[in-house]
Amino acid sequence: MQIKLENIMPHPLRSIQHEKESIWGQTTILQPKAKILLNASSGKGKSTFLSTVFGLRNDYDGFIYYDDNNIKSLSIEEWTNIRQQKISVVFQDLQLFPKLSVKENLLLKNELTNKKSESDLLNELDLMGIKDKWNQSCGTLSMGQQQRVAIIRALSQPFEWIILDEPFSHLDDKNAEICMEMITQEVKKEDAGIILTSLEDNFKVNFDVELKL
Numbered sequence: 406m407q408i409k410l411e412n413i414m415p416h417p418l419r420s421i422q423h424e425k426e427s428i429w430g431q432t433t434i435l436q437p438k439a440k441i442l443l444n445a446s447s448g449k450g451k452s453t454f455l456s457t458v459f460g461l462r463n464d465y466d467g468f469i470y471y472d473d474n475n476i477k478s479l480s481i482e483e484w485t486n487i488r489q490q491k492i493s494v495v496f497q498d499l500q501l502f503p504k505l506s507v508k509e510n511l512l513l514k515n516e517l518t519n520k521k522s523e524s525d526l527l528n529e530l531d532l533m534g535i536k537d538k539w540n541q542s543c544g545t546l547s548m549g550q551q552q553r554v555a556i557i558r559a560l561s562q563p564f565e566w567i568i569l570d571e572p573f574s575h576l577d578d579k580n581a582e583i584c585m586e587m588i589t590q591e592v593k594k595e596d597a598g599i600i601l602t603s604l605e606d607n608f609k610v611n612f613d614v615e616l617k618l
Contacts, residue, residue: 406437406471406472406491406565406566407434407435407436407437407470407471407472408434408435408458408469408470408471408566409432409433409434409435409468409469409470410428410431410432410433410434410435410458410467410468410469411432411467411468411469411470412430412431412432412466412467412468413428413429413430413457413465413466413467413468413469414429414430414465414466414467415429415450415453415457415462415464415465416464416465416466417450417453417464418450418453419466423618424617426617427617427618428616428617428618429450429618430467433616435566435598435600435614436598437565437598438596438597438598439598439599439613439614440592440598440599440610440611440612440613440614441598441599441600441601441612441613441614441615441616442601442603442610442612442614442615442616443600443601443602443603443615443616443617443618444602444603444615444616444617444618445602445617445618450618451497451570451571451602451618452496452497452570452602454602454618455494455496455497455568455570455602457469458568459488459492459494459568460476460479460484460487463477471487471491489517489518489562489563490518490562490563490564490565491563491564491565491566492564492565492566492567492568493559493560493562493564493566493567493568494559494567494568494569494570495552495555495556495559495567495568495569495570495572496555496570497570497571497574499551499552499554499555500555501543501544501551501554501555501558502543503542503543503544504542504543504544505542505543506539506540506541506542506543507530507535507538507539507540507541507543507546507554508539508540510543510554510558511526511554511557511558511561512526514558514561514562515561515562517562518561518562518563520561520562520563521561526557526561527539529557529560529587530553530554530557532583532587533553533556533557533580533583533584533587534553534580534583535550535553535554538550538554547575548575549575549576549577549580551575552572552573552574552575552576552584553576553580553584555572556569556572556584556587556588560587560588560591563595564595564597565595565597565598566597566598566599566600567588567591567592567597567598567599567600568599568600568601568602569588569599569600569601569602570602571602571603572584572601573585585610589610
């Protein structure tokens with residue numbers, strides 16, 4: 406699925422001076438299967454980019470297209486399909502259910518499409534060093550542990566794009582590398598594209614495109 410941003414300018418960012426290289430106010434095409442690094446300093450709109458492209462907010466000028474479809478014209482049923490089958494997200498604030506266990510958070514997501522078995526999920530938690538947190542409520546985990554749960558949850562559905570908003574901000578280099586390797590393998594398996602927002606690090610991935618906000 407191609408994503409096209411046509412002269413997009415989120416209303417909260419209209420008063421900010423953007424550099425010439427910024428995608429805001431420009432036409433940018435995100436080609437299917439591309440590996441895209443979205444680099445920006447704090448306050449330039451990384452999380453706004455995610456929530457806008459994902460259709461969670463519509464306070465912007467310009468147009469966003471999935472293939473040839475203006476996303477503002479999509480029905481609830483079409484959005485449901487897109488969010489279950491085509492775009493997966495790791496939000497900066499993670500959006501886990503804090504009172505539910507790791508198991509419950511992961512199974513709630515996975516059961517929408519039954520992409521993985523419970524054994525698969527436990528193996529991924531084991532690779533990330535948090536298998537022992539299976540029955541622990543997410544609200545009692547450290548932020549780094551929660552980030553790893555959120556990443557596994559995002560990988561528990563089919564997708565054509567996965568968008569990750571500073572997904573490793575609370576992880577050390579070793580755990581970030583483990584998580585990035587797991588993401589990269591899943592992206593390859595799904596034959597999908599990736600959009601990763603970062604302050605500066607490319608996490609040893611050869612990105613096809615680097616965009617600026």
